[in-house]
Amino acid sequence: MLKIKYTIYILLFLFIVNFANAFSVRYALHDGFFRVVFQTDKEVAWKEKPYPRDKILVITIEDVNKDEVKNLKETLEKALKDYVSKIGVITRGKTLKIVIKFKNNAPGYKIFSLKSPYRIVLDIVISPVGEDKEKDIYISPDLSKRKNIDIIGKIIKERSNIHNRKVVKRKSVKSVKIAKRKFYKHRLKTIRKRNRKIIVVLDPGHGGKDPGATANGLKEKDITLKIAKRIKTYLERDGRFKVYLTRNSDKFVPLYKRSLFAIKRNADIFISIHCNALPSNRSFTGTYVYTLNLRGAKSKMAKIVESRENKIVMRYIKVSGNSYVNRIVADLAVSSTMVEGRKFAKHLKKHLRRITRFRKIDSANFAVLKTPGIPSVLIETLFITSPRDANRLKSWKFRDKFSYSVYRAIVDYFF
Numbered sequence: 356m357l358k359i360k361y362t363i364y365i366l367l368f369l370f371i372v373n374f375a376n377a378f379s380v381r382y383a384l385h386d387g388f389f390r391v392v393f394q395t396d397k398e399v400a401w402k403e404k405p406y407p408r409d410k411i412l413v414i415t416i417e418d419v420n421k422d423e424v425k426n427l428k429e430t431l432e433k434a435l436k437d438y439v440s441k442i443g444v445i446t447r448g449k450t451l452k453i454v455i456k457f458k459n460n461a462p463g464y465k466i467f468s469l470k471s472p473y474r475i476v477l478d479i480v481i482s483p484v485g486e487d488k489e490k491d492i493y494i495s496p497d498l499s500k501r502k503n504i505d506i507i508g509k510i511i512k513e514r515s516n517i518h519n520r521k522v523v524k525r526k527s528v529k530s531v532k533i534a535k536r537k538f539y540k541h542r543l544k545t546i547r548k549r550n551r552k553i554i555v556v557l558d559p560g561h562g563g564k565d566p567g568a569t570a571n572g573l574k575e576k577d578i579t580l581k582i583a584k585r586i587k588t589y590l591e592r593d594g595r596f597k598v599y600l601t602r603n604s605d606k607f608v609p610l611y612k613r614s615l616f617a618i619k620r621n622a623d624i625f626i627s628i629h630c631n632a633l634p635s636n637r638s639f640t641g642t643y644v645y646t647l648n649l650r651g652a653k654s655k656m657a658k659i660v661e662s663r664e665n666k667i668v669m670r671y672i673k674v675s676g677n678s679y680v681n682r683i684v685a686d687l688a689v690s691s692t693m694v695e696g697r698k699f700a701k702h703l704k705k706h707l708r709r710i711t712r713f714r715k716i717d718s719a720n721f722a723v724l725k726t727p728g729i730p731s732v733l734i735e736t737l738f739i740t741s742p743r744d745a746n747r748l749k750s751w752k753f754r755d756k757f758s759y760s761v762y763r764a765i766v767d768y769f770f
């Protein structure tokens with residue numbers, strides 16, 4: 356009898372020890388705030404980093420075992436869904452990062468630790484903050500100017516949900532990628548089955564007050580519009596495509612509106628057309644095709660092009676202003692855009708290399724290519740700064756050949 360009693364005590368002891376080492380989460384709604392408690396039971400190093408402009412808080416907690424936070428993302432998402440629009444959980448070694456993007460109804464937060472047992476307490480303020488607001492509660496800035504970004508965010512979320520449903524039982528990154536590719540193929544099949552037209556959105560770069568690059572008597576905004584219109588003509592003659600241009604005349608359209616346009620039109624493909632510029636080397640010629648890469652440009656040329664093409668609306672793309680948010684966005688549907696974009700880029704290369712000096716397919720972080728679920732590329736047709744290339748861009752015959760090649764690449768990609 357005594358032996359059994361001891362065994363029970365030992366088992367109980369082991370259970371408590373095991374439990375005491377675990378990282379656990381509790382939460383409850385209080386009057387005016389929602390409290391989340393991360394219990395670690397041993398003192399750990401942690402820090403907070405708020406990004407008030409984006410209403411984002413990043414909590415870093417050290418010395419956490421990966422296994423203990425397996426379901427943390429799901430738990431937090433469920434608990435905080437009324438006050439938080441996005442949650443990211445990132446583990447690297449024994450470091451845990453929790454990224455929280457607050458909704459507008461959560462005007463602030465407070466975070467502190469308590470001892471024995473050791474707890475990190477996060478209070479999310481959910482009622483209007485009074486006059487006696489505490490020092491470490493921040494008031495969110497006016498977000499009304501960011502409305503358009505929020506629409507994109509919403510659509511990203513909706514689309515990613517479709518993807519997630521498809522890949523729910525798959526685990527490795529590779530199989531998720533394959534599943535996404537399958538998802539896209541499925542989409543192409545339904546296009547054919549329903550016999551609907553393929554929706555192509557062409558985006559003539561720049562326009563209006565933004566001329567783009569100018570050299571050799573040419574303005575980038577004029578060339579891009581002419582080429583886009585010519586591609587449209589070929590596609591419409593074909594009969595299998597419905598074509599939209601993000602602008603039909605010489606007017607200014609901000610970058611985020613261009614990608615939003617493609618999303619709203621439910622585009623099957625998005626092609627942004629530009630001219631390259633390298634004032635420091637006017638003999639440099641050739642064609643580049645770019646696909647989206649959320650981590651930023653790879654090559655030196657890609658870096659130059661990236662900063663030039665993103666310049667006009669830098670203030671609109673704050674969403675990717677910090678790397679944590681980038682990682683969350685990357686988690687979402689954008690990966691299929693990148694995979695399919697590269698596939699389409701290869702078709703472009705095949706056709707364009709016959710008529711131009713095709714330099715390479717590269718990737719960079721373009722604001723205009725953030726079109727989740729839609730294969731998207733940016734074509735830098737030729738160098739407007741090179742007299743040789745400029746002469747070709749001036750020629751109706753060359754622009755016609757170039758446009759025809761893009762049309763052929765689109766056909767090859769879809770059929």
Ligand SMILES: [Zn+2]
Nearest residue numbers: 560567629630
């Ligand atoms: Zn451009």
